[in-house]
Amino acid sequence: MKALDELTFDNRFARLGDAFSTHVLPDPLDAPRLVVASNAAMALLDLDPAVAETPVFAELFGGHKLWAEAEPRAMVYSGHQFGGYTPQLGDGRGLLLGEVYNQAGEHWDLHLKGAGMTPYSRMGDGRAVLRSSIREFLASEALHALGIPSSRALCVIGSDTPVWREKQERGAMVLRLAHSHIRFGHFEYFYYTKKPEQQAELAEHVLNLHYPECREQPEPYLAMFREIVERNAEMIAKWQAYGFCHGVMNTDNMSILGITFDFGPFAFLDDFDAHFICNHSDHEGRYSFSNQVPIGQWNLSALAQALTPFISVDALKEALGLYLPLYQAHYLDLMRRRLGLTTAEDDDQPLVERLLKLMQNSGVDYTLFFRRLGDESAALAVARLRDDFVDLAGFDAWADQYKARVARDGDYSEAQRRERMHAVNPLYILRNYLAQNAIAAAESGDYSEVRRLHEALSKPFEEQPGMEQYAQRPPDWGKHLEISCSS
Numbered sequence: 001m002k003a004l005d006e007l008t009f010d011n012r013f014a015r016l017g018d019a020f021s022t023h024v025l026p027d028p029l030d031a032p033r034l035v036v037a038s039n040a041a042m043a044l045l046d047l048d049p050a051v052a053e054t055p056v057f058a059e060l061f062g063g064h065k066l067w068a069e070a071e072p073r074a075m076v077y078s079g080h081q082f083g084g085y086t087p088q089l090g091d092g093r094g095l096l097l098g099e100v101y102n103q104a105g106e107h108w109d110l111h112l113k114g115a116g117m118t119p120y121s122r123m124g125d126g127r128a129v130l131r132s133s134i135r136e137f138l139a140s141e142a143l144h145a146l147g148i149p150s151s152r153a154l155c156v157i158g159s160d161t162p163v164w165r166e167k168q169e170r171g172a173m174v175l176r177l178a179h180s181h182i183r184f185g186h187f188e189y190f191y192y193t194k195k196p197e198q199q200a201e202l203a204e205h206v207l208n209l210h211y212p213e214c215r216e217q218p219e220p221y222l223a224m225f226r227e228i229v230e231r232n233a234e235m236i237a238k239w240q241a242y243g244f245c246h247g248v249m250n251t252d253n254m255s256i257l258g259i260t261f262d263f264g265p266f267a268f269l270d271d272f273d274a275h276f277i278c279n280h281s282d283h284e285g286r287y288s289f290s291n292q293v294p295i296g297q298w299n300l301s302a303l304a305q306a307l308t309p310f311i312s313v314d315a316l317k318e319a320l321g322l323y324l325p326l327y328q329a330h331y332l333d334l335m336r337r338r339l340g341l342t343t344a345e346d347d348d349q350p351l352v353e354r355l356l357k358l359m360q361n362s363g364v365d366y367t368l369f370f371r372r373l374g375d376e377s378a379a380l381a382v383a384r385l386r387d388d389f390v391d392l393a394g395f396d397a398w399a400d401q402y403k404a405r406v407a408r409d410g411d412y413s414e415a416q417r418r419e420r421m422h423a424v425n426p427l428y429i430l431r432n433y434l435a436q437n438a439i440a441a442a443e444s445g446d447y448s449e450v451r452r453l454h455e456a457l458s459k460p461f462e463e464q465p466g467m468e469q470y471a472q473r474p475p476d477w478g479k480h481l482e483i484s485c486s487s
């Protein structure tokens, strides 16, 4: 276990120089205080969880202090936002404080979001509010606990610093961890600004640091792009299988590592709704729940375009062609497991599709349905769940097919079925209304609710005593909350 001053830095991105990022110091928050910290994320840095409670922790992650070896940098990138190209973006309110490596030799970027103005702030104030910082913190750690690749969050620091959004709010900072903060938009920036040398440097950096195994391949850059395609297919399959809606899948928010990144007005589905739009400024539903699948491919095509100096167009097209079949395979595999199936049959895809259609028409809770399906034998579970459906005849027909399919799948006990299904079907997910309750308490100075919710979400598959309130359907007021984009 390390103390805070024992972190070891190796700032590899900063060494790329001023064409890639600008030195900026964090702008400290007034009266910084710990809102919540993740012990699991602390462990990634070998930090003793107790240090989170010390005043110096809030000072470091509230922008008052820096390690001598930290080299805070604002990164430059660009990206396609809602389909249109924005030639220059960058860390407008976040800073890469430095890269730390742990005892296992893993490097982690320390990225402080809400750290003040930078050359890339455009019209913004460089700040993040408490509400959005809590949401990012909870989502990062919840996704990770669900087994969905994501950036991580070490802590949220609250403050007295006033920040103006639709109303006056308080500034906060969230310390984000990831092996890299390089986005698709980094490659687009150097491609569209016609800086081939820097672009080559960036590509070498990503290849050497993050895809070293691709070096062994005859065409290392192509191998790397293929791997990025594969990781995106798998990540988005997991989003779809667990009902996660990212909300702002612009290419500047897509990580080069294939992890969930840069949270905006995201949501987990309550009732199943393929057309759900979580971002209320997304009027056309470009980033609706079901559109995430084709948008994943669109974003990869945008990256492919930026990689044309390194890889032939034919090879890029071929690699892009891997996305959909891989997505479908991962998705179906996960959905089979969610249904408790251990074997594969040709008709499993329509079995899943028919179920989702029924759930959509009846507004069935997406998470609780699968959890309850695993509570008991298939026959007993479907008999109990039947009441949630409006189209009873439709559900009965599906249930008959499902029971027959389960019978063909294998001969296992109810206990085995429950154990297997509960290990993939969470009881606790980050419902918008739960986040909202925790935020309301935190805004009035009570952080206990955020901490408890974080605790429940860190073991989503395990029933935890005293956490029953997090395993309920939302009340009516909590179903269609509008989450502001002004974060």
Ligand code: AMP
Residues within 6 Å of the ligand: 089, 090, 091, 092, 093, 094, 120, 121, 122, 123, 124, 125, 126, 127, 128, 248, 253, 262, 264, 487
């Ligand atoms: P986002 O929608 O949060 O991914 O941000 C898109 C771009 O706007 C990025 O370049 C951000 O750094 C920048 N940005 C967002 N909010 C602010 C803010 N409050 N101040 C400065 N820049 C911001």
Ligand code: MG
Residues within 6 Å of the ligand: 252, 253, 262
């Ligand atoms: Mg962003």
